[in-house]
Amino acid sequence: SLKLDNFTSVLTLLDFPLLLRNTLVIAILGTIGAVSSGVLVAFGFARFRIPGKDGLFLVLIMTIMLPFQVLLIPQYIAFMAVGWTGTWLPLIVPHFFANAYNVFLLRQYFRTLPRELDEAAELDGASPLRVLWSVIIPQAWPVIIAVSLFHFFFTWNDFFAPLIYLTGHKELATMTVGLQEFSAVYAASGSGFLTQAAALLAMIVPVTIFFVAQRAFLRGVVISGVEK
Numbered sequence: 001s002l003k004l005d006n007f008t009s010v011l012t013l014l015d016f017p018l019l020l021r022n023t024l025v026i027a028i029l030g031t032i033g034a035v036s037s038g039v040l041v042a043f044g045f046a047r048f049r050i051p052g053k054d055g056l057f058l059v060l061i062m063t064i065m066l067p068f069q070v071l072l073i074p075q076y077i078a079f080m081a082v083g084w085t086g087t088w089l090p091l092i093v094p095h096f097f098a099n100a101y102n103v104f105l106l107r108q109y110f111r112t113l114p115r116e117l118d119e120a121a122e123l124d125g126a127s128p129l130r131v132l133w134s135v136i137i138p139q140a141w142p143v144i145i146a147v148s149l150f151h152f153f154f155t156w157n158d159f160f161a162p163l164i165y166l167t168g169h170k171e172l173a174t175m176t177v178g179l180q181e182f183s184a185v186y187a188a189s190g191s192g193f194l195t196q197a198a199a200l201l202a203m204i205v206p207v208t209i210f211f212v213a214q215r216a217f218l219r220g221v222v223i224s225g226v227e228k
Contacts, residue, residue, distance in 0.1 A: 006193055006194055006196075006197040007197050007200075007201060009194060009197075010182075010194055010197045010198045010201060011201075013182070013194070014178060014179075014182050014198055015178070016198070016201060018171070018173075019173060019174065019175045019178040019179075020175065020205070022088075022172060022173060022174050022175075023155075023156060023174045023175040023176075024205070025088070026088055026091050026092060026155060026162075026174060027152050027155040027156050028152075029092045029095075030091065030092050030095040030151065030155045031095075031148050031151045031152045031155065033092065033093075033095040033096035034095040034096075034098075034099055034102055034147070034151045035102070035144060035147055035148050035151065036096075037095075037096050037097060037098040037099075038098045038099060038102035038103050038106050038147060039106055039132070039137070039140075039144065040098070040132075041098040041103045042098075042102075042103045042104075042105075042106030042107040042110055043106075043110060043128075043132050043136060045057050045103065045107045046106075046107045046110035046111050047110065047115075047118065047128075047131075047136075048128075057107075060100045060103060061100055061104060063100045064100045064101055064104075068160075072164075075090070075094075076164065076165075079165065084165075085165055086165070086166065086168065086169050086172075087165075087172070088166075088172060090161070090165045091155075091158075091161055091162060091165060091166075095151070095155075099151075101150075102147050102150075102151065105143060105146070105147055106140070106143055106144070106147060109140055109142075109143035110136060110140065113136060113139050113140070117135050117139075118131050118135055118136075121134065121135050145213055148213070149209075149210065149213050152206075152209065153206055153210075156175070156176075156205075156206055157176060158174070158176065159176040159177065159180065162174040162176065162177050163177055163180075175202050179195075179198055179199065179202060182194075182195065182198055183195045183198075
């Protein structure tokens with residue numbers, strides 16, 4: 001039977017509010033950086049005539065094939081050199097430099113939008129950034145929301161990076177690291193039900209965001225004029 005006392009115990013023993021705050025800050029800031037930088041880079045690849053653009057895009061896509069483990073040690077050395085280890089910066093700042101996967105999704109969607117709208121805005125004196133803000137983005141909400149969801153859930157579930165960069169700083173720990181430590185302590189003592197309660201609490205935010213964003217995604221499809 002469901003025991004609410006288990007959830008109360010988890011909130012106290014796990015310091016759930018602290019983990020929730022930390023994870024939300026990292027996930028939200030990282031998502032803002034990933035989406036904003038991805039939109040700008042994708043807009044450049046989709047609309048600007050740049051010499052060697054296709055070659056540059058191919059190089060960008062090839063970075064997807066690089067395993068995370070290959071970059072782990074160089075990144076850690078670089079972040080340690082600038083004094084970022086033990087802070088949230090290594091978990092947030094890199095996302096402000098466009099991710100190849102996000103750029104690919106956004107670029108492919110932008111290319112489906114008619115250029116006539118861009119040209120009409122330019123004839124009215126709109127700058128490229130104005131075209132992006134007033135013409136492209138209002139039509140691209142479905143893909144922007146999709147990319148936001150992908151990145152938010154990736155950050156929410158990320159375990160390895162917070163474990164590496166935040167070791168020894170429990171006040172900065174994320175949900176995944178906190179749950180792992182909690183599980184290691186209480187599952188071994190035969191209190192697995194507390195681990196299950198903690199996992200259920202950790203699922204509330206992403207599940208809620210998914211259903212809310214799903215409605216927004218469908219609204220975006222209707223607003224963009226591509227509803228079938």
